Amino acid sequence: MLEKGPYELRFFPRAQALGPVQEIERRTLVNHHKFLMSDTDTGDTNQIIISLDYNQSQRIKELISGQGVVKSPVTRPALERQFVQALEEKVQTLSKIMAFPKHVKFIFDSDRMSDELRVQGEKGQLIQERLERYILLTYESIDAARKALVLLQTEKSLSSVGMNKSNMVFSFSPNDSYFLPTAVSNPKKKISVGITCNEFPRSVGYC
Numbered sequence: 001m002l003e004k005g006p007y008e009l010r011f012f013p014r015a016q017a018l019g020p021v022q023e024i025e026r027r028t029l030v031n032h033h034k035f036l037m038s039d040t041d042t043g044d045t046n047q048i049i050i051s052l053d054y055n056q057s058q059r060i061k062e063l064i065s066g067q068g069v070v071k072s073p074v075t076r077p078a079l080e081r082q083f084v085q086a087l088e089e090k091v092q093t094l095s096k097i098m099a100f101p102k103h104v105k106f107i108f109d110s111d112r113m114s115d116e117l118r119v120q121g122e123k124g125q126l127i128q129e130r131l132e133r134y135i136l137l138t139y140e141s142i143d144a145a146r147k148a149l150v151l152l153q154t155e156k157s158l159s160s161v162g163m164n165k166s167n168m169v170f171s172f173s174p175n176d177s178y179f180l181p182t183a184v185s186n187p188k189k190k191i192s193v194g195i196t197c198n199e200f201p202r203s204v205g206y207c
Contacts, residue, residue: 035103035138038166046145047164048137048152049107052080056157063094063157076122077115077132080106084135097155099148101137108132136164 037046052060054076061074064086086094087104095101106112108131113121121129139145145163152161 036166037142039142040166043165044142044146045164045166046139046142048101048139048145048149049160049162049164050135050137050152050158051133051160052076052083052135053157053159054079059157063097064091065093075115075119077113077118080133080135087137097157098137099139099144099151101148102140103138105136106132107134107136 035046039045057074057079060079060083064079064082083094084104084106087098087101108128112132113128118129118132120126137145137148139148149161149163152158155161
């Protein structure tokens with residue numbers, strides 16, 4: 001697991017004392033689970049998770065507008081919002097580079113932090129701030145997503161690109177001494193009643 005990199009390889013330590021969230025404009029959200037397709041053999045889906053490379057802000061601006069003219073202010077969060085909006089509006093230049101996704105949204109699309117809190121969170125390496133950078137692209141088919149993945153991995157405006165896998169298995173357990181009966185911190189082999197019989201380990205191990 002990595003502190004930086006693609007969404008599926010990241011670890012996110014729990015942050016404390018987060019500030020109040022920004023009151024955001026409420027709008028109808030697309031239920032992206034409704035459009036999720038999955039290959040049971042490979043775990044591939046028709047969704048790709050990306051994050052922007054802020055060192056390539058000029059390149060991102062050109063893709064968003066087609067002419068390099070972007071609404072101000074151009075903070076990192078504002079650039080992310082304009083990127084998503086441009087894809088929603090099917091801006092030709094950006095849509096072509098992103099291989100024409102059918103739907104687009106932030107991984108976390110509600111109760112987002114204010115721009116000011118995002119800046120503070122970035123300096124303090126807050127988990128919520130890092131999570132809010134990720135964008136989910138949904139394609140017409142799994143094959144379309146696979147082809148898009150190859151294309152997007154060469155796009156310099158993106159800092160990370162990864163398939164939204166449906167069968168990922170993690171090699172760690174929750175920070176709960178009662179979760180595993182063989183845990184060193186649990187010598188009497190006590191377990192949380194109900195976790196095993198309800199198959200909670202499967203829900204923790206797969207996503």
